[in-house]
Amino acid sequence: xxxxxxHTIERFFPKDxxxxxxxxxxxxxxxxxxxxxxxxxxxxxxxxxxSEEIAADLRKFLMVLETVNPNKTVIAFTMTVIYSLSFTDxxxxxxxxxxxxxxxxxxxxxxxxxxxxxxxxxFTSRYPAEDLMDWKFYLLxxxxxxPRLSASFQQWFAKKLDxxxxxxxxxxxxxxxxxxxxxxxxxxxxxxxxIGGDYPGKAFLFFQLGLLELSRNGVVLAVCSKNNEQEVLDxxxxxxxxxxxxxxxxAYRINWQDKASNxxxxxxxxxxxxxxxxxxxxxxxxxxxxxxxxxxxSVPEFPVQPYELPVFLKKLVEEEFKVxxxxxxxxxxxLQYQANAMRSNLQKRFDDFNDFLKxxxxxxxxxxxNEYNIPRIAQMTQKTNQFNLTTRRYTDSEVKSMLEKGWKVxxxxxxxxxxxxxxxxxxxxxxxxxxxxxxSCRILGKGIETAFLKKVLQMLRKEGVSEMNATYIPTAKNxxxxxxxxxxxxxxxxxxxxxxxxxxxxxDEMDLSIQEFYHIEVK
Amino acid sequence: MRSVFQTDDIDETCSQRNCEKWDSMNHLxxxxxxxxEFGVSFEPEEIAQMRSFxxxxxxxxxxxx
Numbered sequence: 040x041x042x043x044x045x046h047t048i049e050r051f052f053p054k055d056x057x058x059x060x061x062x063x064x065x066x067x068x069x070x071x072x073x074x075x076x077x078x079x080x081x082x083x084x085x086x087x088x089x090s091e092e093i094a095a096d097l098r099k100f101l102m103v104l105e106t107v108n109p110n111k112t113v114i115a116f117t118m119t120v121i122y123s124l125s126f127t128d129x130x131x132x133x134x135x136x137x138x139x140x141x142x143x144x145x146x147x148x149x150x151x152x153x154x155x156x157x158x159x160x161x162f163t164s165r166y167p168a169e170d171l172m173d174w175k176f177y178l179l180x181x182x183x184x185x186p187r188l189s190a191s192f193q194q195w196f197a198k199k200l201d202x203x204x205x206x207x208x209x210x211x212x213x214x215x216x217x218x219x220x221x222x223x224x225x226x227x228x229x230x231x232x233x234i235g236g237d238y239p240g241k242a243f244l245f246f247q248l249g250l251l252e253l254s255r256n257g258v259v260l261a262v263c264s265k266n267n268e269q270e271v272l273d274x275x276x277x278x279x280x281x282x283x284x285x286x287x288x289x290a291y292r293i294n295w296q297d298k299a300s301n302x303x304x305x306x307x308x309x310x311x312x313x314x315x316x317x318x319x320x321x322x323x324x325x326x327x328x329x330x331x332x333x334x335x336x337s338v339p340e341f342p343v344q345p346y347e348l349p350v351f352l353k354k355l356v357e358e359e360f361k362v363x364x365x366x367x368x369x370x371x372x373x374l375q376y377q378a379n380a381m382r383s384n385l386q387k388r389f390d391d392f393n394d395f396l397k398x399x400x401x402x403x404x405x406x407x408x409n410e411y412n413i414p415r416i417a418q419m420t421q422k423t424n425q426f427n428l429t430t431r432r433y434t435d436s437e438v439k440s441m442l443e444k445g446w447k448v449x450x451x452x453x454x455x456x457x458x459x460x461x462x463x464x465x466x467x468x469x470x471x472x473x474x475x476x477x478x479s480c481r482i483l484g485k486g487i488e489t490a491f492l493k494k495v496l497q498m499l500r501k502e503g504v505s506e507m508n509a510t511y512i513p514t515a516k517n518x519x520x521x522x523x524x525x526x527x528x529x530x531x532x533x534x535x536x537x538x539x540x541x542x543x544x545x546x547d548e549m550d551l552s553i554q555e556f557y558h559i560e561v562k
Numbered sequence: 563m564r565s566v567f568q569t570d571d572i573d574e575t576c577s578q579r580n581c582e583k584w585d586s587m588n589h590l591x592x593x594x595x596x597x598x599e600f601g602v603s604f605e606p607e608e609i610a611q612m613r614s615f616x617x618x619x620x621x622x623x624x625x626x627x
Binding site: 176 | 606
């Protein structure tokens with residue numbers, strides 16, 4: 040990564056980063072994998088001149104943004120005033136200039152998908168103003184921030200990079216008594232529990248409102264509670280002040296079984312890995328049990344006093360669930376996972392599996408990559424672990440450059456009578472090599488993977504491709520696709536000691552027919 | 563000094579003259595780390611005089627004594 044800067048800030052970035060000269064935008068090195076723009080407000084006493092300089096900084100940034108390869112990520116920090124001296128109260132020029140600069144960054148990000156804007160104040164607001172600067176080091180060497188903050192800055196920046204790479208936990212499993220409401224339902228009864236109204240009910244109400252917003256941002260909520268199931272189901276229907284009810288949870292385990300076993304079952308039912316789970320429970324014994332038996336589950340400490348919940352929620356979101364941005368598909372996650380659970384209930388009622396599939400009334404849409412679905416395609420390559428043939432991770436920019444190189448990139452949307460799962464699969468073909476083939480696990484179990492791949496191969500055959508090669512690259516999580524290629528009629532031609540398998544097939548020799556109950560549309 | 567300069571090639575004879583990694587940037591990094599480690603603060607004049615391993619040890623000792 041290459042950092043454009045106007046102060047001495049090397050200490051604040053990883054050792055392998057490169058840096059521009061001070062306020063030097065004349066050189067934009069091409070071989071860098073990405074760019075960081077970190078300009079700090081000028082320090083001086085002539086606020087008119089400083090304001091003009093800030094305006095010029097934005098123009099320089101926009102020029103650099105237009106110069107760099109649009110397939111490469113540019114991370115721009117907003118600007119904040121660390122030190123200023125106004126000689127009159129009505130001199131707000133510096134504030135105004137910084138505001139315009141930041142607004143300029145944000146509006147540029149609307150038209151440049153490769154630009155990610157990071158709010159520096161999320162970091163600086165943790166410290167009082169006098170701790171942010173160390174004048175000795177500024178005057179000795181233009182150090183734009185207190186050098187003692189570099190370790191915590193680096194930590195924060197690494198977290199931001201993860202958020203840009205869309206790494207986060209997927210599912211929040213919640214206890215009920217003394218976690219989502221005050222008191223114990225089985226003892227205090229539906230009228231006795233504390234939710235809504237005055238404190239402490241108000242604190243739990245706020246907590247539930249926050250969790251509702253979290254689920255609207257694509258985090259799946261589930262319940263794991265020791266209670267009588269029927270009492271909770273009745274409460275979800277009848278209690279006037281509850282925010283989170285049955286429909287907000289993708290799945291639940293309300294019983295007297297140990298919570299570790301329940302979490303395992305929830306993971307299976309939702310088709311999610313336990314390492315994407317966060318478990319919130321007020322009872323330290325339950326937390327200890329889960330920590331010990333399921334170390335991959337993240338288990339935060341829970342506050343003792345209900346008035347500490349807002350701080351707890353903020354920390355929970357920032358540490359476990361925050362990402363740079365989310366897609367439309369993410370927002371409807373809970374509904375999709377719920378529809379899944381309904382499908383599996385229905386499945387039990389059919390003896391013949393094909394009858395079941397027919398009854399689902401599945402509609403598959405295969406679409407070539409375009410500017411609207413590329414972010415989702417990249418996101419799937421980043422997040423899909425289980426049904427993923429090669430587990431190659433790509434950014435938006437990399438997908439775009441594939442198209443420029445003539446690779447074929449397709450995505451799959453799936454809808455059935457229970458709902459629309461949105462874009463949930465993708466295939467990337469480089470000539471006659473299958474670079475990537477993946478499906479989100481929530482649509483598995485319906486033969487969609489075979490129908491999708493066959494459709495893609497049919498389309499390639501029409502375009503004159505005669506031969507297809509594929510590789511299965513084993514990971515800790517993708518054992519289920521080990522024999523997928525063989526299953527659709529490709530031949531395994533090599534296997535190495537790591538379990539990596541090479542497949543080959545001539546498209547004319549393959550049976551590419553697809554069952555008629557998959558209604559497939561090509562866009 | 564080894565962690566700041568990212569080299570194992572440090573001994574008592576090391577100085578700004580003979581150590582390539584001991585440039586002005588790393589000099590300040592060293593000072594910051596020493597200040598944090600020993601809970602002390604060096605004056606700019608002192609910082610300018612800490613040009614060798616021995617001088618660094620001497621200033622740290624005088625501050626912590």
